[in-house]
Amino acid sequence: MPFITCLNCHQPLTGELQEVPMPPAAEKVEGHRVAPPRVSQGNYAISPKTGMIILNPGDLPGTAPHPDRERRNGCCGLDGLDGPNLVCRGCGADVATQQSDCWTDHLVAAAPDTVTIGAETPG
Incomplete structure (x- = not known):
């Protein structure tokens, strides 16, 4: 099964994942509540509009928060508007x-x- 690695150092960022079609956007959640993840855990999708690899936030143990706090803005979570934050x-x-x-x-x-999508788990 595929996994995602850092393009720079080839460190695994995820465990094994399965590619799925890009799911539709979630319905708006009322009030200050976080929506359910766009992609379920253990899966990834490639956005047909942007080519971005869309992942579940729980599937990235090989990442860490960005050291620049200004990249980690938001009210109830991360808004992602200030550039990469992982x-x-x-x-x-x-x-x-x-x-x-x-x-x-x-x-x-x-x-x-x-990042790259690898075909086999490294190691």
């Missing part, structure tokens, strides 16, 4: 943007120029 635990490279605020989708988006 870095590779191995080398510190910007690898993805998490959105988890009460008014955003609940997902992690990785640009194809920051």
Whole structure:
């Protein structure tokens, strides 16, 4: 099964994942509540509009919060509006943007120029 790695150092960012079609956007959640994740845990999707790799926020143990606090803004979670807010635990490279605020989708988006999709688990 595929997994996602850092393009810079090839450190695994996820465990094994299964590709699924891009799910529709979640219904708006009333009040200050976080929406359910756009992609279920253990899966990923590729956005046909942007080419971004869309992941479940719980599937990225190889990442860490960005050291620049200004990248981690939001009210109830991360809004993802200030650039990548997740870095590779191995080398510190910007690898993805998490959105988890009460008014955003609940997902992690990785640009194809920051990560790779591997065919086998390394090691």
